[in-house]
Amino acid sequence: xxxxxxxxxxxxxxxxxxxxxxxxxxxxxxxxxxxxxxxxxxxxxxxxxxxxxxxxxxxxxxxxxxxxxxxxxxxxxxxxxxxxxxxxxxxxxxxxxxxxxxxxxxxxxxxxxxxxxxxxxxxxxxxxxxxxxxxxxxxxxxxxxxxxxxxxxxxxxxxxxxxxxxxxxxxxxxxxxxxxxxxxxxxxxxxxxxxxxxxxxxxxxxxxxxxxxxxxxxxxxxxxxxxxxxxxxxxxxxxxxxxxxxxxxxxxxxxxxxxxxxxxxxxxxxxxxxxxxxxxxxxxxxxxxxxxxxxxxxxxxxxxxxxxxxxxxxxxxxxxxxxxxxxxxxxxxxxxxxxxxxxxxxxxxxxxxxx
Numbered sequence: 001x002x003x004x005x006x007x008x009x010x011x012x013x014x015x016x017x018x019x020x021x022x023x024x025x026x027x028x029x030x031x032x033x034x035x036x037x038x039x040x041x042x043x044x045x046x047x048x049x050x051x052x053x054x055x056x057x058x059x060x061x062x063x064x065x066x067x068x069x070x071x072x073x074x075x076x077x078x079x080x081x082x083x084x085x086x087x088x089x090x091x092x093x094x095x096x097x098x099x100x101x102x103x104x105x106x107x108x109x110x111x112x113x114x115x116x117x118x119x120x121x122x123x124x125x126x127x128x129x130x131x132x133x134x135x136x137x138x139x140x141x142x143x144x145x146x147x148x149x150x151x152x153x154x155x156x157x158x159x160x161x162x163x164x165x166x167x168x169x170x171x172x173x174x175x176x177x178x179x180x181x182x183x184x185x186x187x188x189x190x191x192x193x194x195x196x197x198x199x200x201x202x203x204x205x206x207x208x209x210x211x212x213x214x215x216x217x218x219x220x221x222x223x224x225x226x227x228x229x230x231x232x233x234x235x236x237x238x239x240x241x242x243x244x245x246x247x248x249x250x251x252x253x254x255x256x257x258x259x260x261x262x263x264x265x266x267x268x269x270x271x272x273x274x275x276x277x278x279x280x281x282x283x284x285x286x287x288x289x290x291x292x293x294x295x296x297x298x299x300x301x302x303x304x305x306x307x308x309x310x311x312x313x314x315x316x317x318x319x320x321x322x323x324x325x326x327x328x329x330x331x332x333x334x335x336x337x338x339x340x341x342x343x344x345x346x347x348x349x350x351x352x353x354x355x
Contacts (some may be wrong), residue, residue, distance in 0.1 A: 019176050021340035022200050029347070039068035054094035056225045056290035057062050057132050061120055064102040065112055065140025065181065066212045072141075072210065073103065079214050087135075087222040092291035099124070103154055114156050115311070121166040131308075133174040135289070136167060142183035144205025149186035151179070162219065164190035176236055176287060182207060185263060185272065192270035197236050197284045200272065203245075209259040216246035221289060228229035233292055237276065240264050286311065303353045308347045313339055 067073035080102055087093040099120050101112040110116045141152040150157040158166075158249040166185075167175060177249055178199045179187045186205035191198045201213035217239055220226040226234055226242035244262040251258040263272030266283035273280045293307030317339050324332050 009034040031313060035285050046080050052092040053090055055092040056094060058093055058097060058291065059124060059128050059132060060093055060098045060135040061105040061124065062100045062137045062139065063112055063117060063250065065072045066103050066154050068141065076139050079218055083137060083218050086218060090222055091289045093177050117153065117158060118166065119237050121170065125170050128172045130173050132169055134172040136177045138179040138184065140181045140264050141210065142181040143208060144183040144186055145247060147181050151181055158186045160190050167191060168193060174287060175334035178217060180211060182209055182211050185218050188263065188272040189270040190266045192265050192268050194268050197264065197287055199236065199240050201260050201262050203261040203263050203272065207260050211260045213243055213260055213262050217243035218313050233288045233290050235285050236287045239282060240284065264336050282322040283315055286318050305352050306346060306353060310343065310350065313343050313346065
């Protein structure tokens with residue numbers, strides 16, 4: 001394939017680069033004179049990062065279930081508040097696009113009952129379009145009878161099968177479900193589908209002890225350590241890897257037998273894995289929580305569409321790479337060349353629009 005190398009160079013020379021943080025000067029303050037009193041330290045106001053402009057193309061639903069004990073009530077309440085703050089304060093989710101259902105709702109929130117959950121997804125179905133992304137988070141306890149897994153709500157519960165129907169009725173192009181509850185592993189198969197990334201705290205429905213995965217997954221959304229490729233963004237795969245490693249470290253440190261084993265699925269086959277393999281990983285790697293393309297577009301709708309199209313094509317490239325071993329060499333190279341040519345053309349349009 002004669003043009004492939006040139007195309008690859010063209011794509012990567014035109015692609016936007018991630019921002020970094022400026023380094024400090026490394027200088028030390030001069031020492032005070034021996035006989036002079038040390039000056040009082042100057043109090044500087046705390047620098048608070050500005051909230052990013054809200055991205056109307058994203059929606060989030062946080063479902064915090066029944067706690068059962070006061071300790072869990074406090075824990076679930078903190079996790080829910082921390083998650084919502086991360087989404088709104090750092091990741092450009094509009095406040096009115098984040099729905100919180102909880103055991104003891106505050107003003108503006110909803111009670112986590114089956115009826116309110118169904119209403120929330122009905123509203124989401126009407127509000128979210130095909131160009132939108134939807135993120136669904138579960139915090140709490142789950143159960144399984146070996147045939148069907150459920151997430152524990154206030155009152156009657158909803159099964160994984162019904163959640164799949166509710167979520168798949170939403171016409172969003174990208175759906176990310178992060179079930180951080182016990183017995184969540186059996187949600188993988190029914191929720192699997194094209195454009196869907198599903199993350200669970202456990203590998204099956206039989207791991208029914210309270211989980212720690214939620215704490216670390218929420219931490220990942222604001223942790224530089226989770227950003228392994230150092231591009232200034234946290235992908236779903238990076239958040240999963242960070243949380244899975246921290247969860248395993250917790251059990252090792254406590255010298256306890258691990259009772260949760262996180263997995264994810266993003267290729268639509270309904271089979272979860274604990275790392276990128278067997279076709280899983282490409283979509284999660286290319287799906288981010290932030291809205292960097294919208295911020296780069298600076299309110300230019302046409303430029304934002306170009307950035308979105310580039311992100312879509314980059315995800316398709318990653319998915320194609322994951323299928324390389326199952327394809328004939330000439331078919332793979334032809335498909336890759338086609339995508340890279342499209343990416344090169346998009347990058348040229350982006351550069352022209354930014355001038």
